[in-house]
Amino acid sequence: MKRTFIISLIIAIPLMILLSKLNIPMPAVLGISFICIFFLIITPQLYFMYFSNNVENIERFMKRNLNQPLIALYYAMANKNDELIDKTMEKILKKYRKANHQAIFKTIFALYYGDVQEMKKFLHEIKPIQYQYYYKAIVSINEGYIKEAEEYIEKTKIEWMKSALKAELYLKSGMLDEAENFSQKAVSQAKGLQKYILAKNYEQEFSVK
Numbered sequence: 001m002k003r004t005f006i007i008s009l010i011i012a013i014p015l016m017i018l019l020s021k022l023n024i025p026m027p028a029v030l031g032i033s034f035i036c037i038f039f040l041i042i043t044p045q046l047y048f049m050y051f052s053n054n055v056e057n058i059e060r061f062m063k064r065n066l067n068q069p070l071i072a073l074y075y076a077m078a079n080k081n082d083e084l085i086d087k088t089m090e091k092i093l094k095k096y097r098k099a100n101h102q103a104i105f106k107t108i109f110a111l112y113y114g115d116v117q118e119m120k121k122f123l124h125e126i127k128p129i130q131y132q133y134y135y136k137a138i139v140s141i142n143e144g145y146i147k148e149a150e151e152y153i154e155k156t157k158i159e160w161m162k163s164a165l166k167a168e169l170y171l172k173s174g175m176l177d178e179a180e181n182f183s184q185k186a187v188s189q190a191k192g193l194q195k196y197i198l199a200k201n202y203e204q205e206f207s208v209k
Contacts, residue, residue, distance in 0.1 A: 050192040058196045069095065074193045077112055078200035085112060100127040107135050116142045134161045141168050160190040164198065171205070180206040 048061040049071070062075045066084075069091045076084035089109050093102060103125035110118035116139055123139065126132040137152035146169070153165045163186035170179035183202040190198050 048192060052192050053195065055196055055199045058192065062193070062196065071193070073108075074197050077108075078197040085109070099125050103127075104131060104135075111135070111138065130156060130158050130161065134158075134165065137165045138168065141165070141172050144172075146173075160186045160194065160198070163189055167202075176206075 140149035
């Protein structure tokens with residue numbers, strides 16, 4: 001937070017001086033300065049969260065922003081930090097009160113601890129529907145309902161999800177080479193925080209880089 005504030009000042013002061021010299025009214029100067037600062041600060045964050053393909057850079061970004069609960073959650077899950085997961089999830093559930101938000105976070109929490117029965121309590125409330133298919137497929141795979149899992153995989157349109165589910169399906173069937181191939185594909189298709197958590201998880205399973 002302190003670093004962000006300093007950067008904002010460094011950007012804002014010269015920008016406001018420049019705009020003032022152009023005889024732009026002060027309310028407009030303040031408005032333009034605010035918009036410019038907002039985009040200059042928020043753009044790098046959005047890039048690392050949703051678009052970056054560099055796992056090491058994503059990790060550095062996450063370590064600098066562990067004060068943000070969602071980033072801390074991804075980091076904790078990827079690095080198997082149970083204490084941070086529990087603490088972060090408590091904050092997230094207090095902040096995100098909508099039923100569909102609660103459902104997906106509780107499902108993620110149950111999945112992390114391998115509690116399939118707990119996951120099943122929230123599946124029907126998950127939105128968007130693609131995420132519901134994804135977690136229903138995971139439940140089906142864990143319960144050994146392979147045909148049902150394949151049907152959910154077929155419905156899944158998000159490419160990294162489809163590849164990750166196929167990796168889990170092959171892993172469950174003991175077909176390790178096929179599982180590793182699809183795990184690599186999932187990592188290559190994902191971006192940002194999702195890429196990071198997949199890469200870290202698969203590192204432990206298959207030594208995927």
